[in-house]
Amino acid sequence: MGLPHNQRQTEGQRNPHATVSVSASDSDLPWLIAAIHIYIYILLDAMRVSHLRLPILSRTTHKPMAAVANRKRPAPDDGACAVATTTMSNKKRAPCRLRSIHEYEQLEVLGKGSYGVVVKARDRLTGETVAIKSNLVGGADDLIREASFLAVFLGHPSIVQIRGVAADDADDGNTNNLFLVMEFVGPSLRTVLVRQRRRFSEAEAREPMRQLLGAATKLHGAKMIHRDIKPGNILVGDSGELKLCDFGTVTKAMRDETTPYPEERVGTMLYRSPEQLRGIRCYGPAVDVWALGCVMYELLAGEPLFGDAWTEEDVLIAAGNLRDDILYYSSGPEAFGRLPEPLSPSGAEVLCGLLCFDHEQRFTAAEALGQRWFTEGSEAELSALPWQMKTAQEMRPPMVSV
Known part of the structure; x- marks a missing residue:
């Protein structure tokens, strides 16, 4: 049970x-x-x-x-x-x-x-x-x-x-x-981030986000929602490629998002969307997009977006403060002033679109992939993967959260 x-x-x-x-x-x-x-x-x-x-x-x-x-x-x-x-x-x-x-x-x-x-x-x-x-x-x-x-x-x-x-x-x-x-793929992204103790530049984060948004686009196109996207449920292969895993929380997307899901809480607190944190049980693929925004921030910052939060209320308050910053700075890079390095305007467009508090205004995964941020940079930068994988012994998992 x-x-x-x-x-x-x-x-x-x-x-x-x-x-x-x-x-x-x-x-x-x-x-x-x-x-x-x-x-x-x-x-x-x-x-x-x-x-x-x-x-x-x-x-x-x-x-x-x-x-x-x-x-x-x-x-x-x-x-x-x-x-x-x-x-x-x-x-x-x-x-x-x-x-x-x-x-x-x-x-x-x-x-x-x-x-x-x-x-x-x-x-x-x-x-x-x-x-x-x-x-x-x-x-x-x-x-x-x-x-x-x-x-x-x-x-x-x-x-x-x-x-x-x-x-x-x-x-x-x-x-x-x-x-x-x-x-068998390899360790989780969370394991890699913790073991390497580093953050990524925008150029380094671009290809991982492209892969993850591509997976979400495919998932949502099949009328499904993952509901627990986080670094612990993303695997890193030997060549640095990312794979979304742990489909135990996946569900069918409701046609009109007016039919509530029976579960009160699904997923991991730090990556749960504002609508879920407010107890709303009628939601759609936008909850996965929010989680991907949290993952993108974590790649750039080297730490979770809401890592200081201990309760759902803490996360919701922090998400509200982020909403205010995004509105105040008109979705500009200044909204993410806590990042170690300033975001480019195009990078801020993507991150603000993924982390839009209003789920109806939030990017879809496909819309995010269509932003100019994913076409900027040299050909080498666009296909670059940020991590040099350690040996299997050094990067021993836990591979997934179960």
Whole structure:
């Protein structure tokens, strides 16, 4: 079971970096069932794997990978989870299977939290290094929900790629626990920022923001909202590329933004939008844009925009003061006088547009990408990535927040 709403609020106030997450409600199940049948076929087609259907999932307590590590590991074919055949257009499908979790060798724990565990593992069949996530809260329903969302964005360079879903075999031969298998990327942006203890120039921040806004544009174009964009949910690859991850809080965007979401609080306090902080439950993709503005400021300043805040009220007051500064200085660079280096006028245009207090006036991700700031500078500057990645040992994660 998830934390009660009042307990979630207390946890969020105690740790400004903590993610407030919620499980899928029973009312979500009809569309979850439909979504998984649609998106898994998309996933399998892209992976060139055919004839797989997920079995009916039971609601069970989800065990971390380590809990099953000592069990007898069957051979890959014997460990397959057989499922019933189905018919489509009066033609029988061949029997199929879900990958067994025993086909992966656990290497190390990357991240551990109250909601789940992420481990680094090696695929015994292909040799590929992957990241495997298990849910401690929410179980199979939430994990399948996340898998279905990730399957929509196969091939996008700035969104972490799903490799599939694995299962632990229960004693009776049925599927017991499910695991989300993803590409292994690298440490989180938060880890990189903390370890390198540096801030970036505008030229250095430009390409990372281009990648993140590109991911948000794709996400919002698919009528989805991430709701927990922050440095801890952005991964940094060996070449410095960024990938948005942790789709556990993703939801469908409401058509008219007049239908409230059932959750009172979602996401991480320091990156939550003013409308969310005020308790408004009717919102849209603009909440992700605000969070990206917070990320951009953090890149330029080397510290969170509202790092001094301890409560939601503190963040809301600070956001209101920022609104006043932006209005007073007419969206000029002076609005961000606390930055170590003055912003250019074009850089201020982007940051002010992302951090507009009024969500109706806030940039969309696509509008932000169209600003002149992203076309200024030399060709080398426009494609530059700011960090020189350390060795894997030096930059050891926690990779994601779970």
